[in-house]
Amino acid sequence: MSATASLKRFVAGKVALARTMREVRRSTGKGVLPQVREIARLRFGAGRLRVSDYYAYELFDDTLYPGHAKAEVVGWNGAGISGKLNDSHWRAVAADKFICYALLKGLVLPHPATYALYHGNGRTFGTAPTLTTPEGAAAFLRERMPYPFFAKPVDGQHGTGASAVAGLDRNRDVLTTVPGEEIPVEDYVARFVVPERSGYLFQEMLRPHAEIQRMCGNKVSTVRVIVLNAGGERQVFRALWRIPVGNNITDNFLHGTSGNLMAYVDPANGLVRRVIRGPGTDTMRLYGHGRRGRRLEFHPETGERLEGISLPAWQETVSLCQRAAAAFPGLRYQSWDVAMCERGPVLVELNSSGDLMQMPGCPGFYDSQFQQFVSAHARNTW
Amino acid sequence: MNPVRRQWVVKRAILSSALEVRARTGKSVLSQLNEMVRLRLGRGKLRAVDYYVYGVYDDRRFPARAKSEVLSWSPGDIADRLNDPEWRAICDDKLVCYGVLKGLGLPFPPIYAVFDPARRTFGDVPALSTFAEAASHLRTRMSYPFFAKTIAGGYGRGASSVARLDAERDCLVFTTGEEIAVDEYVREYVAPAREGYLFQEPVKQHSFVDRISGGRVGTLRLVILRGDEGPRLFRAIWRVPVGRNITDNFLHGTQGNLVAHVDRETGRVGKVIQAISYEEGADGSGGRRLGAEVDVHPDTGERIQGITLPNWDSIVATCLNGAAALPGLRYQSWDTAIGPDGPVILELNYRGGIDITQIPGTGGFFDSEFRDFWERYGT
Numbered sequence A: 001m002s003a004t005a006s007l008k009r010f011v012a013g014k015v016a017l018a019r020t021m022r023e024v025r026r027s028t029g030k031g032v033l034p035q036v037r038e039i040a041r042l043r044f045g046a047g048r049l050r051v052s053d054y055y056a057y058e059l060f061d062d063t064l065y066p067g068h069a070k071a072e073v074v075g076w077n078g079a080g081i082s083g084k085l086n087d088s089h090w091r092a093v094a095a096d097k098f099i100c101y102a103l104l105k106g107l108v109l110p111h112p113a114t115y116a117l118y119h120g121n122g123r124t125f126g127t128a129p130t131l132t133t134p135e136g137a138a139a140f141l142r143e144r145m146p147y148p149f150f151a152k153p154v155d156g157q158h159g160t161g162a163s164a165v166a167g168l169d170r171n172r173d174v175l176t177t178v179p180g181e182e183i184p185v186e187d188y189v190a191r192f193v194v195p196e197r198s199g200y201l202f203q204e205m206l207r208p209h210a211e212i213q214r215m216c217g218n219k220v221s222t223v224r225v226i227v228l229n230a231g232g233e234r235q236v237f238r239a240l241w242r243i244p245v246g247n248n249i250t251d252n253f254l255h256g257t258s259g260n261l262m263a264y265v266d267p268a269n270g271l272v273r274r275v276i277r278g279p280g281t282d283t284m285r286l287y288g289h290g291r292r293g294r295r296l297e298f299h300p301e302t303g304e305r306l307e308g309i310s311l312p313a314w315q316e317t318v319s320l321c322q323r324a325a326a327a328f329p330g331l332r333y334q335s336w337d338v339a340m341c342e343r344g345p346v347l348v349e350l351n352s353s354g355d356l357m358q359m360p361g362c363p364g365f366y367d368s369q370f371q372q373f374v375s376a377h378a379r380n381t382w
Numbered sequence B: 001m002n003p004v005r006r007q008w009v010v011k012r013a014i015l016s017s018a019l020e021v022r023a024r025t026g027k028s029v030l031s032q033l034n035e036m037v038r039l040r041l042g043r044g045k046l047r048a049v050d051y052y053v054y055g056v057y058d059d060r061r062f063p064a065r066a067k068s069e070v071l072s073w074s075p076g077d078i079a080d081r082l083n084d085p086e087w088r089a090i091c092d093d094k095l096v097c098y099g100v101l102k103g104l105g106l107p108f109p110p111i112y113a114v115f116d117p118a119r120r121t122f123g124d125v126p127a128l129s130t131f132a133e134a135a136s137h138l139r140t141r142m143s144y145p146f147f148a149k150t151i152a153g154g155y156g157r158g159a160s161s162v163a164r165l166d167a168e169r170d171c172l173v174f175t176t177g178e179e180i181a182v183d184e185y186v187r188e189y190v191a192p193a194r195e196g197y198l199f200q201e202p203v204k205q206h207s208f209v210d211r212i213s214g215g216r217v218g219t220l221r222l223v224i225l226r227g228d229e230g231p232r233l234f235r236a237i238w239r240v241p242v243g244r245n246i247t248d249n250f251l252h253g254t255q256g257n258l259v260a261h262v263d264r265e266t267g268r269v270g271k272v273i274q275a276i277s278y279e280e281g282a283d284g285s286g287g288r289r290l291g292a293e294v295d296v297h298p299d300t301g302e303r304i305q306g307i308t309l310p311n312w313d314s315i316v317a318t319c320l321n322g323a324a325a326l327p328g329l330r331y332q333s334w335d336t337a338i339g340p341d342g343p344v345i346l347e348l349n350y351r352g353g354i355d356i357t358q359i360p361g362t363g364g365f366f367d368s369e370f371r372d373f374w375e376r377y378g379t
Helices: A003-028 A032-043 A051-056 A067-072 A078-085 A088-095 A097-106 A134-143 A185-193 A210-216 A314-325 A368-377 B003-025 B029-041 B048-053 B075-082 B094-103 B131-140 B182-190 B207-213 B312-324 B368-377
Strands: A114-118 A149-153 A163-169 A174-177 A182-184 A200-204 A222-230 A233-243 A261-265 A272-277 A333-341 A344-351 B111-115 B146-150 B160-166 B171-174 B179-181 B197-200 B219-227 B230-240 B258-262 B269-274 B331-338 B343-349
Touching (some): A078 A333, A097 A344, A097 B094, A174 A185, A222 A368, A233 A314, B029 B048, B219 B312, B312 B331, B312 B343
Antiparallel strands (some): A233 A261, B160 B171
16 A cells, blocks of 8 residues: 555544544533543553444443443454463364364264365365365266255355355256356356365255244354353353345354344343344444444344344253363363254354454453453463 | 483493494494484484484494484474474374364274363263262273273373272272272372373274284384375384283383384384383493394294284275375374274374384484475475
8 A cells, every 4th residue: 555545544544533533422422532531541451442442332332331341342352362261282173174073073063064075185084075176076066966055165264265055057067056146067166166275165054943044034143152161161151143144155244344143142041132233345434433233123134023032942052062162171262153053053163263253232251250261261371 | 210320321321332333343432423423413413322222333224324314303393393283182182183083984992981170071971070970980880991091191101901890899900910999090090180081992903913912902103294195104113012011102112012113015014123221221221222123022922023914904094094184284193003904093193203113224214205295394
C-alpha cells in the first residue's frame, strides 16, 4: 500500500471513530470523554481491548455490561490462550484432521465417516482409498464416490476450501454442489482438490437434527463447545451455536464477515440466550460498531424463532464433549465443533487454538471461572 | 555409580581399549588419537568411547569414508530437525499412539484398563483414578495375564508383567515368578506414574520366534524415513530379551539383551550383539560396552544369526502403511513384535536412538541414503 493510500486509510479511520463516538453519545447519552476514559482503561487492563473492540462488543452500553463485566471482555486470540494452556506437542492431534479423526475413531467417538483422501504424496488413512493424481480423483468421483459428500482441506481452517456436493450427473459429467451450482468433474478437481497441498478429505454429508432442520433449513450447524480440561475436571465453559445462511456451506462466523448467525448458548441447559448476524463484507460506516454482528430473534430465511429456544439433545452434547476431552490431557483449552445431527451429536472438529467467539451483549471470556482456571493450570506465565 | 567414578571408569576403559587395539591391529595409540580427533570434529561428532564401541578403529570394517558415517548424535539431533514437534504427542503419549493406530486399523495389544488420577479415558475401557479403584479392579475385574507400563514413559521404565492373581493370598505373581501384594503393586508401579499407567494384553509371539527366545518377547525396531515420495524402510533391528528381563530395551547396552541387525529386504538376521555394561565388562572396558557377538540365544541355545524372521513382508508393509499416514514425522522408529499373523505394534518413537542401529561392523547411520534424505529434509 502506498504512503498516500495509508494516510487516506488512517484519516478515514479517525473520521469513522469520531462519527461513532458521536453516534454513541447520541444513542446512550455517554459523552465522548467518558468513552475515551473507558477505552483507555480497557486497553491497559487484562483484556488489552482495542478501540474497535470497544465499539464492536458494544461495551459503551452500561446496561449490557454493568460494572466489572466490561473488564471480562478480551482482545486476545485463541492462539495466545492455547500457547499458555496447551502442550504444543499435542497441536497436531487437533490441527491435523486425519490424526484427529483417527483418534476419534480409535476412541469410538462419533465423527463423520471418511470416504476418501486425496494426497499427492500418498498419505494413507486406514482403509479409506487414497487418491494421488487428478485423474485418479476424477475417476473416483465418477465411479466410486458415495453422494452426497462434504470435502475440505486436511489442515484448512475457517471453512476455507471446503465444498459440498449433492450429486453427479453421469451423462453430462458434472457435479452439482449444495448451493446448486454445476461444475464439470475435472474443473472441480482442479479448483478444489489439487490445490490443497496438505491433502483433501472427502467425508459423509451430515444430516441435521429434525428440530434444527425445522428452524434453520436443511443445513448442518455446529455448536462450538469450549472445554476447560485439567485436574480431573472437564468444565464446559462456553457454548456458541453457529448457523449458516444463504449459500454458505459452512457455518463459520469469520468475525462476522461470512454473514452467518451466531448464538450464545447457556452451557448449563442449552438455552439460546442471544443471536447475532454478522454484517458480511459490507463496509462499515461506523468504527467497529456492528462489526461483530447485530442482534436478531428469528431466522432470516425460515422466520422461525431462535432466541429463547433450547437446543436438542443438549445434555448428550455436553456429555460427549466431556467424554472426548478426557482423552486429550495435553490440551487444557479445547474447542469442539459438534454438529447437531439426526443421529445425535457428532464431533466435527477439535481446535486447540479456536477463536474465542465473544459476542456483543454476552459474557466476556476473562470471567472469574476462567481466571481461576488459568491461575491453577496455566503452563506458562499468564 | 557416581559421576566422578563413572568418568574414571570411562577414561580407564578408553586407555585400556587403545592399548588393546594397538596390540591387536598394530595401529599406534597416536594414530588412533589422530583418527578420533578427526572424527570428533567431523559430521558424526564421534566420541572416543564410540570410536571403540563401534569398532571404528578397524580399517577393514570401516574403510576411510565409512568411518565418517558413524554418528554420536543424540536422538534429538535427528528428530528435532526432521520431525514436526507438534506431532510429538502421537509418539510420546502411548494412549494417543494406540488411539491413532486403532483408528487407522493397525494391530496393537488391546488395552485392558487405564489408570490416571486425572480420570483420563481411552474409549470404553475401564478408567481407574484412585488407589482403591486400581486395587479393586486388579482383584475383581482384571484379565490375567497382563503387561503394564507408564503412559508417557520410555526405555521400559516402570513396566510390569503380571501372570496371575493369587486371590487367597491377595497377591500378584509376576511372569518372573516373584510375588507382590496387590496394594504394594499399586503403590510401587501404578500410583507413581504421574501421567498414568496402562494395562494391556501380553503380546503373543510367532511360535518360531517364541522358541528361539524362550518365550521372551522381542521387538523389531524399524527406522522409517518418510519422504514426500512416501515412506521407506531404512534400518531394521531386532531386540531380544535375555534372562529375567521383561522388556527388550537395550539401554545403550546395560541390560544384557541382544540386538541383531536384520536385512531389510529379506528379514534375515545378520550380526547379533549382546550387551555388557561398563561394570560387567571383564576388564571394566568401555570398549566392550556393546558386548560380544553371539550366534545363539544365551538362554535357549537356539540359533539366531542367519535365521529369517517370519511374516517379514507383512510386518514391513503394515508399518510402511502406518508411516504413510503420518507425514509430520519424517523420521519414525516403529517398535513391533512378531505376532503369529504379522506385526503387533508396541510403540512409535519420535526420537528413536541410533546407537542400536549402528551395530559394530554393519555400517554407520549417515550413509549415502540417509545423507540424501538429511540434505533434503533436515536443513
